[in-house]
Amino acid sequence: GENVEQHPSTLSVQEGDSAVIKCTYSDSASNYFPWYKQELGKRPQLIIDIRSNVGEKKDQRIAVTLNKTAKHFSLHITETQPEDSAVYFCAASIRTYKYIFGTGTRLKVLA
Amino acid sequence: NAGVTQTPKFQVLKTGQSMTLQCAQDMNHEYMSWYRQDPGMGLRLIHYSVGAGITDQGEVPNGYNVSRSTTEDFPLRLLSAAPSQTSVYFCASSYARDAHYGYTFGSGTRLTVV
Numbered sequence: 022g023e024n025v026e027q028h029p030s031t032l033s034v035q036e037g038d039s040a041v042i043k044c045t046y047s048d049s050a051s052n053y054f055p056w057y058k059q060e061l062g063k064r065p066q067l068i069i070d071i072r073s074n075v076g077e078k079k080d081q082r083i084a085v086t087l088n089k090t091a092k093h094f095s096l097h098i099t100e101t102q103p104e105d106s107a108v109y110f111c112a113a114s115i116r117t118y119k120y121i122f123g124t125g126t127r128l129k130v131l132a
Numbered sequence: 133n134a135g136v137t138q139t140p141k142f143q144v145l146k147t148g149q150s151m152t153l154q155c156a157q158d159m160n161h162e163y164m165s166w167y168r169q170d171p172g173m174g175l176r177l178i179h180y181s182v183g184a185g186i187t188d189q190g191e192v193p194n195g196y197n198v199s200r201s202t203t204e205d206f207p208l209r210l211l212s213a214a215p216s217q218t219s220v221y222f223c224a225s226s227y228a229r230d231a232h233y234g235y236t237f238g239s240g241t242r243l244t245v246v
Contacts, residue, residue: 030172053232064222065175067234110174118163118182118228120235124174 023048023115027123035131040098042126044111047092053114054094056085059125060107068109069096101130134158138223138238145213145245153208153241155223161236163228164206168192168219169240175222181206182228213245 024047034040046054052073057065071078071085071094078085082101087094094113098105108127112120139154157164165180177190181200195217197209206225210217220242224235 027174055232055234057235064237064239065235066237070232070234072232114232118226118233119177119180122175124172 023051023113023121025111025113025121025123027111027126029126030124031127031129033129033131034101036101036103038101040096040101040105040128040130042096042109042111042128044094044096044113044123045092046094046113046121048113048115048121049092051092051113051115053120054085054087055112055120056096057110057112057122058107059110065110098128101128103130103132106130136223136225136236136238138221138241140241141239142242143244145210145243147213147215147245149213151210151213153210153221153223153243155206155208155238156204157206157223157225157236158204159225159236160203161225161227162203164200164223164225165190165235166196166198166206166208167222167224168217169222170219178208178221210243215245217243218245219243 026045055070058068059065082099084097108125110125111123136157166178167175176192179198181187223238226233226235
């Protein structure tokens with residue numbers, strides 16, 4: 022069945038360094054890949070997304086890359102700040118409105 | 133525009149009790165869904181709906197019922213609460229049209245079954 026694997030499960034970086042979170046999906050028909058950020062005790066919020074006709078998308082300090090051949094996509098956060106500490110979830114579409122989520126990455130930015 | 137509103141925020145139930153978690157959205161979204169979030173397991177889909185009168189099961193539907201009588205509301209019913217249903221529940225909505233859209237999540241309901 023459809024599956025999304027997310028790595029690593031936890032990630033600690035020094036403030037100012039970069040962080041990379043990777044996801045692999047199984048359904049070759051997936052064509053939309055959103056990323057969500059969830060701060061402690063809060064709801065998940067969409068931070069960036071990418072569609073399959075694009076290889077990379079940037080929004081200030083965050084970027085997402087997509088390799089359709091390998092079925093990989095990654096979230097890149099540059100110049101990390103303490104407020105970037107959160108759990109990040111990737112997802113892949115399996116229908117126009119339905120997504121499969123990864124199991125999450127807990128990012129800790131150390132001051 | 134309130135987005136997605138969930139009530140209650142916290143609930144404690146005794147084993148065997150029933151209750152309904154409420155979810156309402158004011159964005160005219162066709163798609164609404166319920167997820168449960170457990171430590172280390174991410175977000176797992178319980179039930180979803182693509183419009184009034186249409187519902188379907190997700191990954192973990194057992195023990196839960198839903199209905200969608202209006203576009204705005206999508207309540208989740210726990211039929212006979214069990215300790216395994218202790219979790220944080222999120223309602224999410226989006227458009228369900230030709231293009232993809234990200235979800236808007238509610239603030240969550242933290243449920244404890246004792």
